[in-house]
Amino acid sequence: MPTATTKQYTIGDFARAVGLTAPTLRYYEDEGLIEPHRHRNGRRYYEEADINWVKFLLHLKGTGMSISELKQYVTWRAQGDITIPQRLALLQQVKQDFLVQYAEVQRHLQILNDKINWYEEKEAGVTDADESFAAYLDRLGHQE
Amino acid sequence: MPTATTKQYTIGDFARAVGLTAPTLRYYEDEGLIEPHRHRNGRRYYEEADINWVKFLLHLKGTGMSISELKQYVTWRAQGDITIPQRLALLQQVKQDFLVQYAEVQRHLQILNDKINWYEEKEAGVTDADESFAAYLDRLGHQE
DNA sequence: ATATAACTTCAAGTGTACTTTAAGTCAACA
DNA sequence: TGTTGACTTAAAGTACACTTGAAGTTATAT
Incomplete structure (x- = not known):
């Protein structure tokens, strides 16, 4: 019985999926908003659930929250x-x-x-x- | 019969009247959005009608127009x-x-x-x- | 096997809209 | 008459949210 496998996105594919650019995703990561997984070789990968998370962040951002407010929110959430x-x-x-x-x-x-x-x-x-x-x-x- | 005299605002009073700061008014002037009158000594003064104009500009700005779009609008208006x-x-x-x-x-x-x-x-x-x-x-x- | 496309980090650059500083002039009040 | 506050210009600085560049590594397609 194989483990249910979740689709893994490269940063480029993920960027397309959420409507951002790869540099923006890295920037959000630097700011502590996202924490993607890593392959052994150091490359990032994202999963389906990360799409919902980023889209939710973008909704909050769209209501006027700044990056630093989002960061506070994310810190509390953690x-x-x-x-x-x-x-x-x-x-x-x-x-x-x-x-x-x-x-x-x-x-x-x-x-x-x-x-x-x-x-x-x-x-x-x-x-x-x-x-x-x-x-x-x-x-x-x-x-x- | 005296000429109808309009109230004259200094930049500071005018700033208060429209909800901006004096530096912002000078900035808008540099950008070509406002053209205040000048006293002989070089000091700016603004009149009642200028309040409507600035408020109108702020309404347009509030709908998403950038300074440069406002500038284009103002240029055409002139x-x-x-x-x-x-x-x-x-x-x-x-x-x-x-x-x-x-x-x-x-x-x-x-x-x-x-x-x-x-x-x-x-x-x-x-x-x-x-x-x-x-x-x-x-x-x-x-x-x- | 090799080219090219996508990835990596880190630092520097960009655009927008102001804001602040410096150095000086002028006006109003005690 | 002096001092305080508001004005003047020009230039430099700031905040935010990315974006771009440099230099190098890795994955994929022919």
Whole structure:
């Protein structure tokens, strides 16, 4: 009965699988975010489970966590379930910060949309050609 | 009949008004994004209208535009209405890119939320203590 | 057998967006 | 009148997240 064998990825193949470059993976490793396995000859290899881990890290990164915050998270994780409260508190803080940014970004998008519409209406002659953008925002009730 | 006089801001007061620092305003000026007025003695002053302009720039910046894209926009603006099509195309492209990022960021938030909930349920003993995060995501139908 | 492609480490370089420093000028208040 | 704080320019420095280069080793395909 053969041991269930997991697919082993070279750094190049793994990089393709997670959408990063090999140098970036080495950089993340230097920063303590990943710890790949090694062949006897010194070459790295990665397994299926490492893909989920990196993708999860990229999700956290995408919510605004810096490399050093990720490092803190990873350090706590390595210390076991005892650090779950710390990890939870960190992620809750990240979420709070994220939501603040998220709200701001929605206002940015609204102004961008308004400006695009203003230009489009100006081009189409729908809006009074001389109505300023400020007056236009005012008319829409989109202050600031 | 006196000329309507507009409030004049020093760079420091203006910085406070728009939420930037004086050095950042000088930097933006170097980059061609702002063109403040000058007193005879060489000191800059800004007016009410400049506040709207900077705030608008910050909205665009907040949608992902780089300084150099803003510079291109500003350059076109200075050339008059003839460049409205270019400006419109640029902003539409910015919007497209923004919407792609926005969708990605929503997935990141979902995973962050899921992880927070997973930890909370684990701490509260609601979830089977041994259910992996991957299995948890699976159960919720939140793939990847 | 040999070429070439991918891997290794370590250090230096890059891009973006500021921030800080240095050296000096000017304005406002006690 | 002096001192404090804000202004001026130009250049150098910083933080972050990679990216690139150099010099060498190993694996794979012909």
